[in-house]
Structures are given as C-alpha cells and as structure tokens.
Amino acid sequence: MSIAxxxxxxxxxFLLPTLGLFGVFVVYPIVFNVQASFLDxxxxxxxxxxxxxxxxxxxxDPIFRTTLRNSALWIPLTILPQAAIGFLLALAxxxxxxxxxxxxxxxxxPAVLSPVVIGIVWQRILDPSTGVLAQASxxxxxxxxxxxxxxxxxxxxxxVIAVNIWTWTGFSMLFYLAGLQLIDKNLLEAATIDGANPWxxxxxxxxxxxxxxxxxxxxxxxxxxxxxxxxxxxxxxAGPNNATQMLPTYAFEQAFRLQSVGYAGAISxxxxxxxxxxxxxxxxxxxxxxxxxxDR
Amino acid sequence: xxxxxxxxxxxxxxxVTLSACAGQSNTGGDGESGTxxxxxxxxxxxxxxxxxxxxxxxxxxxxxEASTGAExxxxxxxxxxxxxxxxxRAGSGTLADVVxxxxxxxxxxxxxxxMPLQDCAEQTWGADWQDQFYPIGLDxxxxxxxxxxxxxxxxxxLTQTVNLWANSEILDEAGLExxxxxxxxxxxxxxxxxxxxxxFLLPAQDSWLRNVVxxxxxxNVSPGTVYEAESGExxxxxxxxxxxxxxxxxxxxxxxxxxGAISLDAYPSGANQFEAGEAAMIPxxxxxxxxSDPSRESIPPLAEGMAGFEPFLFPxxxxxxxxxxxxxxxxVALGISANASDPDLACAVLTDWIAGDxxxxxxxxxxxxxxxxxxxxxxxxSEKQEEIWxxxxxxxxxxxxxxxxxxxxxxDKAVADALAAVATGEATPEEAAQxxxxxxxxxx
Numbered sequence: 042m043s044i045a046x047x048x049x050x051x052x053x054x055f056l057l058p059t060l061g062l063f064g065v066f067v068v069y070p071i072v073f074n075v076q077a078s079f080l081d082x083x084x085x086x087x088x089x090x091x092x093x094x095x096x097x098x099x100x101x102d103p104i105f106r107t108t109l110r111n112s113a114l115w116i117p118l119t120i121l122p123q124a125a126i127g128f129l130l131a132l133a134x135x136x137x138x139x140x141x142x143x144x145x146x147x148x149x150x151p152a153v154l155s156p157v158v159i160g161i162v163w164q165r166i167l168d169p170s171t172g173v174l175a176q177a178s179x180x181x182x183x184x185x186x187x188x189x190x191x192x193x194x195x196x197x198x199x200x201v202i203a204v205n206i207w208t209w210t211g212f213s214m215l216f217y218l219a220g221l222q223l224i225d226k227n228l229l230e231a232a233t234i235d236g237a238n239p240w241x242x243x244x245x246x247x248x249x250x251x252x253x254x255x256x257x258x259x260x261x262x263x264x265x266x267x268x269x270x271x272x273x274x275x276x277x278x279a280g281p282n283n284a285t286q287m288l289p290t291y292a293f294e295q296a297f298r299l300q301s302v303g304y305a306g307a308i309s310x311x312x313x314x315x316x317x318x319x320x321x322x323x324x325x326x327x328x329x330x331x332x333x334x335x336d337r
Numbered sequence: 338x339x340x341x342x343x344x345x346x347x348x349x350x351x352x353v354t355l356s357a358c359a360g361q362s363n364t365g366g367d368g369e370s371g372t373x374x375x376x377x378x379x380x381x382x383x384x385x386x387x388x389x390x391x392x393x394x395x396x397x398x399x400x401x402e403a404s405t406g407a408e409x410x411x412x413x414x415x416x417x418x419x420x421x422x423x424x425x426r427a428g429s430g431t432l433a434d435v436v437x438x439x440x441x442x443x444x445x446x447x448x449x450x451x452m453p454l455q456d457c458a459e460q461t462w463g464a465d466w467q468d469q470f471y472p473i474g475l476d477x478x479x480x481x482x483x484x485x486x487x488x489x490x491x492x493x494x495l496t497q498t499v500n501l502w503a504n505s506e507i508l509d510e511a512g513l514e515x516x517x518x519x520x521x522x523x524x525x526x527x528x529x530x531x532x533x534x535x536x537f538l539l540p541a542q543d544s545w546l547r548n549v550v551x552x553x554x555x556x557n558v559s560p561g562t563v564y565e566a567e568s569g570e571x572x573x574x575x576x577x578x579x580x581x582x583x584x585x586x587x588x589x590x591x592x593x594x595x596x597g598a599i600s601l602d603a604y605p606s607g608a609n610q611f612e613a614g615e616a617a618m619i620p621x622x623x624x625x626x627x628x629s630d631p632s633r634e635s636i637p638p639l640a641e642g643m644a645g646f647e648p649f650l651f652p653x654x655x656x657x658x659x660x661x662x663x664x665x666x667x668x669v670a671l672g673i674s675a676n677a678s679d680p681d682l683a684c685a686v687l688t689d690w691i692a693g694d695x696x697x698x699x700x701x702x703x704x705x706x707x708x709x710x711x712x713x714x715x716x717x718x719s720e721k722q723e724e725i726w727x728x729x730x731x732x733x734x735x736x737x738x739x740x741x742x743x744x745x746x747x748x749d750k751a752v753a754d755a756l757a758a759v760a761t762g763e764a765t766p767e768e769a770a771q772x773x774x775x776x777x778x779x780x781x
Contacts, residue, residue: 300442
C-alpha cells in the first residue's frame with residue numbers, strides 16, 4: 042500500500058467515529074422524523090402511510106400558526122435586548138469598577154439556573170393574585186405592578202420573552218466581556234488621541250470590532266429560540282389557550298400527550314428546515330468564519 | 338476522493354439500515370416482531386412509572402421483595418419524562434415488566450404490548466376478585482377497549498375522587514361552612530374576600546385541573562350528559578353542556594376564582610399556597626390527604642393529621658342535580674408487559690402492590706385511596722384524618738359514577754383548550770362547545 046493510500050485510509054479512520062456519531066445522533070433522528078411525518082402513527086402500533094396529509098393539516102392548524110408567530114416574535118425580541126443589555130453590562134464591568142467580579146457573577150447566575158427553577162420563581166413573582174409584584178402593588182399602591190401578563194393570551198408570550206431575556210442577558214454579557222478583552226487597547230487610545238469621545242469610540246471602534254461576537258450571539262440566539270422548551274413548559278405550559286406554544290412544545294404535546302407521532306414528525310421537520318435554513322442563510326450572508334473567529 | 342466516496346457510501350448504508358424504523362410496531366408475544374424479552378433477569382422484575390413517588394416505591398419494594406421473593410428494579414420518573422420513556426421502550430420492545438399507566442388512551446396505546454391481567458387476578462384473589470375493587474376503578478381499567486375485548490390490560494393501584502378542599506381554620510374564623518350550593522359558594526367568596534387569604538384558589542393553568550373542575554360542574558348541571566357527547570350520542574353544543582361551560586365561565590367573570598387563575602399551576606404553586614394557609618378553598622382531589630403522611634420529613638401545621646383541611650363536593654348548580662355528583666377514577670394503574678421475563682413473578686409483584694404487603698406500605702403513606710376495599714392505614718395520626726379517610730373509602734368512592742377522564746386525548750385537549758378560551762374571554766360558551774364538536778368531528 043502506498044503512503045498516500047495509507048494516509049487516505051488513516052484520514053477515513055479518523056473521520057469514522059465522528060461520522061458514526063453524526064449519523065446516529067443527527068442524521069438518523071432527522072430521517073426517522075421525516076419518515077414518521079408521512080404516517081398516521083401513535084409511536085407504538087403499526088403506522089399507516091398518509092402521504093402529505095400531516096403537512097396539509099399543519100397549514101390549517103391555528104396552533105401551528107401560533108407557534109410560527111411566536112418564533113417570529115421570539116427571535117428579534119430576545120436576541121436584540123439580550124445583546125444590547127449584555128453589551129452595556131459588559132462595557133460597565135470591563136472598566137475599573139469596584140467589586141466587578143461579584144457583579145459579573147450575579148448577572149451570570151440566571152444563565153446557569155435550571156429553567157424549571159426560573160419558571161417556578163417567575164410564576165410566583167408574576168402571579169397577579171398572590172405574587173410578589175401583586176403584594177408589592179398592594180403595599181405601595183402602584184397598581185401597574187399587579188400585572189396579569191401571563192394570564193392574558195395577548196401578552197403571555199411577551200411575559201415569557203421578558204423572563205428569557207432576564208435569564209440569558211448575563212450570557213451575552215460574558216460573550217461581550219470576552220470580546221472586549223480581545224480588543225487591542227492601542228486602538229482605543231489612538232482614537233482618544235485623535236479626539237474621539239467615549240460614545241464615538243464605542244460606536245465606531247468597539248462595536249465593529251465585536252462583529253464576530255454579535256454574529257455568534259445571533260446564531261446561538263436563533264438556535265436557542267427555535268428549541269425553546271423548558272421555560273415555557275414550566276412557566277405557562279404553553280398557555281393560556283396555546284398562546285405561548287412554540288414548535289418544540291407543540292411537537293412534544295402531539296407526540297407524547299396526543300399520541301400523534303406522525304403529526305409531531307411533521308412539526309419537527311418544519312423545525313429542522315427552519316433551523317438548517319437559518320443557519321445556512323447566516324453562514325452564506327456572514328461567512329463561516331464568525332463562529333471560529335477566522336476571517337471571512 | 339476515494340476517502341470521501343467511502344465516507345459517503347458508509348453514511349448511505351447507515352441511513353438505509355437505520356431508515357424504515359418509523360411506523361413499525363413492537364407488539365407483544367404473539368406479534369411477528371418485537372419478541373425480545375423485557376429487560377431484567379429471571380427472578381428480577383423491572384418496574385417503571387411516575388407514581389408512587391420514589392421514596393414510597395422503595396418502601397413498597399422492600400415489603401414486596403420479602404413477601405414474593407422477587408428482586409425489583411424500579412425507576413421512577415416525572416410524568417412528562419415517563420411518557421417519553423414508556424413510548425420509546427414500547428416502540429423498541431424493551432418495556433419494563435411492570436409499568437405505570439393511566440386509564441383510557443395511555444393504556445389503549447400500549448394494549449398490544451400488555452398482558453391481559455384477569456387470569457393473574459383470578460389466580461391470586463379467586464374467581465370473585467372483581468368484588469374487592471371499587472367499581473369505577475374496574476370500569477376505567479377497560480376504558481377504550483375495542484368492542485368485544487373484555488380484557489384488563491391494567492389494574493388500578495390507587496383511586497380517587499376529585500373534589501374541593503377547604504381550609505377549616507379560615508372558614509371557622511369567618512363563621513362559614515363548606516358551601517353546598519352555588520349561591521353559598523358566591524356568598525362565601527364575598528365574605529372571605531375581606532380577609533388576606535384567597536377565597537377560591539383555582540390553579541387553572543393545568544389542563545387536567547380545568548377538565549376535572551368542568552366535569553364536576555357539568556355532572557352537577559346534568560349528570561352524565563358530557564359522556565353522551567363524548568360518545569357521539571348528542572352534540573357538544575347541547576344546551577346542557579353549553580350551560581355547564583357557562584357556569585365554568587362564571588368562576589372567572591363573577592370573581593369567584595382569583596385574578597390570573599389561568600396562569601397558576603396546581604403543583605407546586607397552588608398546592609404550596611393552599612398548604613401554607615394562603616387560600617380558603619381549592620379544587621384538587623382525595624389525594625390531598627397525602628399531605629398528612631406521617632413519614633414526611635416536616636408537616637406544616639395545617640396538614641398535621643389534616644387538622645386544617647376538610648374535603649367537600651363541588652356545590653350544586655341552580656336548576657341542576659339536587660345533590661352533588663361524585664366524579665373520580667383511577668389515579669395510577671399497573672400493567673404487565675406482554676414480553677415480561679417472568680410473568681408469574683410480575684403478577685405476584687403487581688397483586689402485592691394492589692392488595693398485599695406492598696399495598697399496606699403504600700397506603701400507610703396516605704398516598705391516595707387504594708383501588709381495593711379493606712386496605713387502610715395501620716396508624717392514623719388524628720381522629721380527623723381517620724374521619725376523612727373513612728369518608729373517602731366508605732362513602733364517596735363507592736358512589737363514584739362519573740369518570741374524571743375523557744377517553745380520547747384529542748377530546749381531552751379540545752375541552753381543556755375550550756375552557757381556557759372561555760376563561761380568558763377569547764370564546765363564548767357556545768363557541769367553546771362548537772370548538773369541541775369540531776375537534777370530535779375531525780377525529781371521525
């Protein structure tokens with residue numbers, strides 16, 4: 042065997058474990074779901090092929106349309122505030138602030154808490170009858186604090202989004218802190234010598250240099266939004282009246298509560314298409330280097 | 338290039354091998370596929386469920402291992418995780434020997450994977466074995482069986498009524514008795530509204546709770562009518578059902594339920610508030626007596642011997658039945674895998690948990706009401722606790738006629754969604770009833 046052939050064999054051998062894992066944990070579930078989406082199947086007994094029936098039902102399903110609307114709201118309304126607040130916190134905590142390590146830890150704590158804990162705690166805070174805010178409202182006379190945001194189908198999704206922002210802003214802050222510490226201080230000093238004020242230095246120098254951080258957070262935010270499950274499951278159980286239903290919660294409900302694995306498969310396929318499409322689109326627009334920090 | 342070809346070919350072969358798995362069944366012993374033996378060695382019985390809780394299950398296992406000689410390997414999950422585990426294992430032919438089930442759809446879905454249990458019951462308890470069970474438990478055990486199929490694919494372990502609970506101290510301080518009629522309920526809420534506790538805590542975020550409260554109302558409005566609608570004998574838009582939905586709506590519009598009731602969950606939030614004395618009344622069920630389980634590490638004063646709590650039935654509705662109706666059914670049932678490694682041993686374990694030494698341990702924790710008569714806790718911590726227990730087992734459960742469950746999960750969801758829509762003002766009772774009818778029509 043020639044050296045070149047041996048090298049090729051070795052490279053294939055090195056690839057095989059990854060390919061195997063990729064096949065089992067990524068490709069197989071996708072193929073399984075695609076196949077299930079063409080069935081009327083409860084997940085246990087023999088399924089019946091129904092062609093595209095599950096997909097045609099999807100487009101007439103008002104709850105499915107709610108999941109798409111909620112995803113469309115969730116992505117910008119979580120990613121932008123999280124990034125903006127996270128960036129401002131990072132700027133503040135990147136300077137010589139006394140006790141900044143403590144502040145950093147405090148702001149990051151929600152990101153490491155279990156969504157179950159967060160859901161229970163925020164439900165108790167927001168409960169308009171006996172919640173913390175309701176009690177504060179009674180004590181202070183500030184009626185606007187007594188909010189039934191999670192009880193109103195028109196506002197519930199915004200309540201959950203607000204809790205999600207509270208949870209993940211510290212994570213954005215940490216990303217931006219890491220990015221800020223990679224910026225060459227000479228650039229900012231040179232800008233100051235050239236007469237740039239702090240606002241101009243931040244807007245014209247710091248923000249553009251954090252491009253890869255912005256894009257990484259955007260990518261993680263989109264993926265996180267599409268796979269949101271635990272927080273909604275605990276905080277609202279996707280209610281009231283399905284108002285906070287998202288694609289993963291609806292797929293779970295269909296598969297395991299309503300025993301419609303075929304229909305859940307169709308929902309999952311839409312989810313996969315959205316996730317892959319978004320990721321490919323972003324890679325196409327911004328280049329693949331932003332995740333690794335390499336140039337485009 | 339060749340390496341790439343090999344990789345692509347390997348992936349394709351893998352895909353072809355892995356595909357065609359969705360949609361296949363893994364049925365029981367008589368099926369063509371799925372003939373693998375369930376997990377566990379001979380002498381070992383595997384058990385997976387969401388109930389009883391792990392601590393209680395471990396105590397039951399200790400007792401049952403001593404009486405049957407079986408070695409029991411148990412895994413207890415949270416309910417959402419359990420139904421995923423159950424479906425996955427049933428689909429892959431690795432169902433545990435003994436599994437926890439709920440009546441209706443959750444049993445019927447796995448019927449082909451489960452062993453009929455009447456022979457096991459008869460061998461253990463004799464030909465008249467059905468006499469020892471509460472009738473509603475046996476009715477529900479076969480709920481949804483195809484016509485002509487009289488097998489028991491599950492047997493009830495614990496049963497319950499769904500009812501209301503009152504905080505005796507709050508009611509006593511206000512000079513009130515648990516309300517027996519709707520008018521008394523509204524009057525009590527008005528009186529209690531002046532205090533700091535929530536008069537009627539309705540944790541309506543949970544679909545199951547919305548449905549059981551509605552079933553109590555609907556059966557008090559017109560006993561049994563809602564089940565006629567489910568079976569298609571009458572439409573869901575029947576005036577009596579619309580009226581029942583209207584009474585549900587009044588819980589919200591008349592200020593009986595607390596503000597934001599639709600966003601409060603029963604567990605842990607609602608239960609914690611009620612146990613802490615922050616509410617005067619709450620709709621739950623017989624299982625609330627488990628708060629007085631003497632083996633709990635710390636028991637709040639209200640729950641100590643049920644000192645501060647008392648159960649009562651949902652008040653009668655004007656123009657409806659003159660007496661409150663009893664609604665309830667199975668809390669948890671047990672089934673045996675058709676592929677159980679040792680069916681006789683699995684049967685011994687299952688029957689011991691229902692009516693043997695394991696059952697005694699279970700009932701000593703007041704987890705819920707047993708499925709069979711004649712099993713009582715060996716020790717009561719107060720007279721009140723004993724009175725409440727007696728009320729459930731001697732008076733209420735034998736009278737339970739109406740199921741707390743719908744047979745079809747789609748109807749269950751349609752009703753729960755319709756009730757949520759009414760509670761949030763997004764639908765009128767007429768529109769809500771029509772939406773359930775639409776869901777039923779779509780099923781057909």
